[in-house]
Amino acid sequence: NAGVTQTPKFRVLKTGQSMTLLCAQDMNHEYMYWYRQDPGMGLRLIHYSVGEGTTAKGEVPDGYNVSRLKKQNFLLGLESAAPSQTSVYFCASSDAYLPSVGKAFFGQGTRLTVV
Amino acid sequence: AQTVTQSQPEMSVQEAETVTLSCTYDTSENNYYLFWYKQPPSRQMILVIRQEAYKQQNATENRFSVNFQKAAKSFSLKISDSQLGDTAMYFCAFMKHFDYGQNFVFGPGTRLSVLP
Numbered sequence: 001n002a003g004v005t006q007t008p009k010f011r012v013l014k015t016g017q018s019m020t021l022l023c024a025q026d027m028n029h030e031y032m033y034w035y036r037q038d039p040g041m042g043l044r045l046i047h048y049s050v051g052e053g054t055t056a057k058g059e060v061p062d063g064y065n066v067s068r069l070k071k072q073n074f075l076l077g078l079e080s081a082a083p084s085q086t087s088v089y090f091c092a093s094s095d096a097y098l099p100s101v102g103k104a105f106f107g108q109g110t111r112l113t114v115v
Numbered sequence: 116a117q118t119v120t121q122s123q124p125e126m127s128v129q130e131a132e133t134v135t136l137s138c139t140y141d142t143s144e145n146n147y148y149l150f151w152y153k154q155p156p157s158r159q160m161i162l163v164i165r166q167e168a169y170k171q172q173n174a175t176e177n178r179f180s181v182n183f184q185k186a187a188k189s190f191s192l193k194i195s196d197s198q199l200g201d202t203a204m205y206f207c208a209f210m211k212h213f214d215y216g217q218n219f220v221f222g223p224g225t226r227l228s229v230l231p
Contacts, residue, residue: 109158
């Protein structure tokens with residue numbers, strides 16, 4: 001059982017380049033999330049999705065776009081990378097049922113460096 | 116808006132000893148959840164413990180327990196009989212009850228080192 005898988009695990013981009021981070025989950029979860037983690041700031045929510053075909057902005061959405069065309073996949077796009085987007089990115093998923101509230105499953109992260 | 120504060124950036128504890136990590140939060144909500152997540156060197160976040168604000172009884176999970184003080188907006192994590200595998204970053208997190216999308220607000224984290 002793979003859980004939440006993020007691709008790639010590491011990437012170096014030049015300023016202005018674009019890329020897509022892929023998140024896949026095999027637990028049939030309704031909710032999926034993209035966070036970024038920066039030193040001393042914890043995890044901050046970029047975008048999230050409450051179901052296939054729906055997305056919403058989180059705390060720090062500027063410079064990012066997302067899509068959820070299939071329930072199991074959640075893509076995070078950077079159209080024109082900037083050095084301020086250097087960070088570790090985490091995808092997570094959770095189900096919608098009350099007993100499971102807060103029990104999110106996280107991927108192992110993608111370390112992105114923009115030079 | 117909710118905020119979560121962890122005032123101890125780093126802590127260390129001897130193996131088999133007990134350690135307490137502090138967390139305070141600010142909210143105007145009455146119903147919410149609080150969590151502690153662990154991030155070991157592998158980077159993968161793992162849920163340690165969950166507390167519902169409407170429950171007065173403090174949550175426990177094996178060696179992990181919390182001290183939830185709702186009026187003081189305090190939520191500390193106690194780790195008993197510390198083990199080397201407890202070495203990790205620990206994040207305190209808040210979630211509103213019935214929040215659309217079940218979104219967390221995370222604190223900045225406390226790096227815990229368990230020393231042999």
